[in-house]
Amino acid sequence: SQTIHQWPATLVQPVGSPLSLECTVEGTSNPNLYWYRQAAGRGLQLLFYSVGIGQISSEVPQNLSASRPQDRQFILSSKKLLLSDSGFYLCAGTGSGNTIYFGEGSWLTVV
């Protein structure tokens, strides 16, 4: 079965600092991969998705970027964080039957 690993689990970063969140997938090949963000008490906002290595689609203009250097690796980055970037970041990937499963999430607080 598919397993999604995501790290770090929590981080506190100052405004203007860089960000790197990493996600890896086990148990499936050539998955679609996604980054979602959830503000406190809010819904799930799609940030990026990827259907293959080097293929990234951006859903929301922002100061974040994503990369997929390997089939089962997906990275979310920022060069300079804003206060509004705080939230719960979730990596997700497709498993069998294109069902989407989430990683455990990364809590980001920008101070």
Next chain:
Amino acid sequence: GENVEQHPSTLSVQEGDSAVIKCTYSDSASNYFPWYKQELGKRPQLIIDIRSNVGEKKDQRIAVTLNKTAKHFSLHITETQPEDSAVYFCGTGRRALTFGSGTRLQVQP
């Protein structure tokens, strides 16, 4: 892009009662309709899903119904229990899921 509306935003029921959450969507080509349960501070967990060639699917106390003509689908929970209390999200889309804004379900013991 896809637009998903979810109602109600909050729902309080007595233990043993039924709960129904409804979502409407805009893209008539959407063919996959999952429901996720999210407990506080945790990731969303898939609880049931349905594809567009099926009108209804049931798994014990949980069922999902789909009306493609009207472009809406619903989650039904029967015999609710306190552990059903959580936020529930519907989703749909083709390559990526667009989610509804969530329903906070509170089951009163």
